[in-house]
Amino acid sequence: MPELPEVETIRRDLLAVVLGRTVRDAWISPNAPRLVQLMTPEAFCRGLGGRRIEDVGRRGKYLLIHLEGGLTWIVHLRMTGRLQHTLGGCPDDAHLRAKFELDDGRWLCFIDMRKFGTMWLVDDVELVTGKLGPEPLEETFDVAAFHGSLRRRSAAIKAVLLDQAVLAGVGNIYADESLFRAGIDPRKAAKRISGPAARRLHEAIVEVLLEAVGDRGSSFQDYVDAQGEAGYHQLKVRVFRRTDEPCLVCGTTIRRVKVGGRSTHFCPKCQRR
Ligand SMILES: [Zn+2]
CATH class of the missing domain: 3.20.190.10 (MutM-like, N-terminal)
Structure with missing residues (x-):
C-alpha cells in the first residue's frame, strides 16, 4: 500500500x-x-x-x-x-x-x-x-506529544505506529524500518517505550520517511509514481521483506512475525526487547 x-x-x-x-x-x-x-x-x-x-x-x-x-x-x-x-x-x-x-x-x-x-x-x-494524527515531516510532530500518545497505548508499538490517529502516513514498510533504526522490538508494548527510545524512534521515523521521499518511494508490488515509474527505496530497506537474510548491521537472521495481524520484520539482536 x-x-x-x-x-x-x-x-x-x-x-x-x-x-x-x-x-x-x-x-x-x-x-x-x-x-x-x-x-x-x-x-x-x-x-x-x-x-x-x-x-x-x-x-x-x-x-x-x-x-x-x-x-x-x-x-x-x-x-x-x-x-x-x-x-x-x-x-x-x-x-x-x-x-x-x-x-x-x-x-x-x-x-x-x-x-x-x-x-x-x-x-x-x-x-x-479530521481524525488523523500529526504529519511526521512537519513541525507539529512533537517528540513529547508523540511519547505521550505511545504511553496511553498498551498495544505493540508496531501496531500503534500504524494507527493513523497516532501518526499520519506511516504504514507497514516504514514502521518496520523506523523500529529497526531505533533499535526497538516491534512487539514491545507502546506504553513501555522509554523517553530516550521515543526520541530515537521519532528521529528514525523522520529520517526513514525523508530518505524514502528522496528515493521516490518503495515499489515492492503495485506502487508506481504519477508517470507509471517505480521508486527506488525498496533497494535500500534494512529489514522489510528481508526475512531469513542477514541483518546488515550484525549479521543475525532477520525474522518475520505477525504483530496486530500484520507481517513484521525485525532483527532479534539489534531490536532486543
Ligand atoms: Zn542486527
Whole structure:
C-alpha cells in the first residue's frame, strides 16, 4: 500500500503538470461502485467538471487536489490504486476505474486492481482527514506529544505506529524500518517505550520517511509514481521483506512475525526487547 513517501511523490509529480489546469470531463466506471464516497458518481463528476486545479496537497496517505470554489478532490489509493497522468487519453486497462480529461490534452487515469481506492469531493477536508494524527515531516510532530500518545497505548508499538490517529502516513514498510533504526522490538508494548527510545524512534521515523521521499518511494508490488515509474527505496530497506537474510548491521537472521495481524520484520539482536 502506498504510504507517505509514495503519496508525496505522486503529489509532487501531479503538481508539476496539473496546476492551473481545468478538469474538462470526468468518468467513473460502473464497475467501481465504492470509489466515490458521500455522493453519487454522477454528482461527483458534475462537481469536478469545469473546475480549475489550484493546488495539490497531501495529508497522511490522502492526496488533496484543491479546486477553485473551495472544493477539494480527495484521493486515497488504498492497496493497489494508481493515479497517473497521460497525454491524449487513458490506457486500455481492465482495471481503469476513473478518468479525468484536463484542458491541455492531458488525462488523469485511476487504475485500481483491488478496487479499495476511494475519492471524495468536499468543501471541508476535515470531514475526511479530521481524525488523523500529526504529519511526521512537519513541525507539529512533537517528540513529547508523540511519547505521550505511545504511553496511553498498551498495544505493540508496531501496531500503534500504524494507527493513523497516532501518526499520519506511516504504514507497514516504514514502521518496520523506523523500529529497526531505533533499535526497538516491534512487539514491545507502546506504553513501555522509554523517553530516550521515543526520541530515537521519532528521529528514525523522520529520517526513514525523508530518505524514502528522496528515493521516490518503495515499489515492492503495485506502487508506481504519477508517470507509471517505480521508486527506488525498496533497494535500500534494512529489514522489510528481508526475512531469513542477514541483518546488515550484525549479521543475525532477520525474522518475520505477525504483530496486530500484520507481517513484521525485525532483527532479534539489534531490536532486543
Ligand atoms: Zn542486527
